[in-house]
Amino acid sequence: MPPRLNIPPITRILLIALISQSSLSAAIRYRQWPEESDVVAPYLALVPQLSLIYPWTFLTTTLLEKNVFTMGIAGLTIFYGGRYLERSWTSKEFGKFLLVASLAPNILTFATLVVLFAVTGDMKWTLASINGTIPLQISFLVASSQLVPAHTVTLFRGIVSLRVPRFPLLHVIGVSALSLTPVLSFASFLLVATGFLASWTYLRFYKRAFPDLETNQSSSLRGDASETFAFAEFFPDLVKPFIAAFSNQVYTILVSLRICTPFSQADASASRGETFMQRSAGAPGGARAEAERRRALALKALDQRLHAATTTVGTKPQPPPPASAGPSVQLQPQPSQPAMLGETNYVPEREEEKS
Template sequence: MPRINLPPLTRGLLLVVVSLSALNAILRTNKWRVQLDAAPSPIAATNYLSSPEWAIPYLVLIPTKSIRYPWTFLTGALVENNLVSMAVSASVVYFGGRYLERAWGSKEFGKFVLFVTMIPNVVAFFLYAFWHGVTAHTPDFPTPLNGMVALEAGFLVSLKQLVPEHTVSIFKGVIRMRIKHFPAVFVLANMLSGPLLGTDTALWLSLFGFTTSWVYLRFFRISEITSTATGGEGSVMKGDPSDTFSFVAFFPDVLHPVLSPICDVIWATLVQMRLCTPFSDEAIEAGNENAASRSEAGLPSIMNGRGGGGGGRRAEAERRRALALKALDQRLNAAAANRGTSPAASVTAASSNSKAEEPSTAAAGASDSTEPTVKDEQT
């Protein structure tokens, strides 16, 4: 049996989702059976999955009731009510989680999961609590909030940031779609399912999950970048100011002329209210170059089922090598000018040293495609 290779946090998250969903199913079934034995009814026998009467208030988030159980703001997002939704959520965690955790690291991935699960639940909790409070008749069993819809929307927004132009084929190529279109399609599907299927909670959770993940990644997440704008050296940047991750970029190109003025007005208002800080031109340039380098690398083999990730990693290593050599030449020129020696001689010496190191670097790259990147960063 092949060994399942998952990063630690993704593995733990997957186990928690399966365990809490199984526990929720057991407790719901027991509660349903007790009620059915006390008052046999064909209605009680048919609404086991749909009725909020069987919700467990200390596992899922129930407006006006679960305020006594504050941990449900987190656990509610990790509980599914049926096998289909649990299978979808487990697949999203398995494929999306292991890629994002390897791309960001466990610490950043953990912070992202906490933001995108708790903030949408808090906002939805107060929205439904307010709605139940202003209506003339407060239901005996308020609508429970549970499921990974918000986190699924957040994962799609993250993949749109990292590899927007990657194409995913479904059903042997019958359906082909670029990842940058996934978030909008996902939110639209949940908007339509609300009035048609009665899943209004999925509508709000998908909207809040989409918004929370985009705001966090766009303005707050600290990431490391390497670009010509930073002289070929690694630096940190708050947010993602690239043009490909703007809010209007989530919509089809035909809608950009209509949406761009609206987004610009909203952005200018937020800046005047000092709720947002505008990005500098240097930050936008560095963000665009960083986005271009991510697109060149592409998705690794764990996502597309092929071994095509090695070519992208080698191209990224070559790009970093060229940037490092360029920065080294500039520093040698500056040092030679300060000493009054010939810059050309210093550059020639640096080039000869780099050529002498190329055979060993190429040999190491043949055995491990990730090793040249480490050596280049040390250079």
């Protein structure tokens, strides 16, 4: 009997919607292909000039792919990335993240294409199709960078070794390069750029953080103030200072406009504790296993000290018996008992009391 796939509910819904919408779109294009060379379904894909009467497309167009290759990539992204994030955050928090990662890039791309049409007067901007899981792909990479910032991925048998926070930038560069070719459209570049900014902003400032019972973290903490999730951490070390200076200026402007709430010192401390627990959770057994490991090391060190102390007492040379001039009663010496682990010698304590 084949093993049963354990897929969380929201991830399962995403996969079903992806396959259903992509298959329906392919059937429509196949049926109308002889009649029209460029077939669009404005009630499935978001088209600025045609989809205003279908407002649900701002959300559903994210789960629409137009060829088998991109649908395969989308399916793998949702299966592995969605399953991992949903199990890490719970279905409710994962659903909120999906809404932000889907709606924000689609709305921003829609507005950008409308502005380009208003500036240039070229109708092609409003007839461009905004669809695909590119926003979800970049958002899942950003979320993974938050959960496992120190994890390293080795490719090609160790030839290439990259930390997880490097993958979002590589994905943005790859999609941007393909958007200059017929493979992807300019809308894809807008989707990956806005998806990167929207997902990072939500996780950095707005997403509710789960309280950790082993730390003093507040249950109302939102966002992630840790240094490992700063915006500059996605970029190479050479340009980090410039990116950090620019992002700090933008952050100051957003705080002055009351769009973002500044982090307090307590929030930063809690985020650092949360990041440590998240890193420990990536290890086998999670945070509890890390605590047990430390406790075992402490007990082992105590065992070694006690063993050394009892060995020293057991090997101490005994003084010779006093010589007697006449016959006397000889006392039978008590056999030395083997030192037991945990035995305590109270003689030093008595000496200290006398002193």
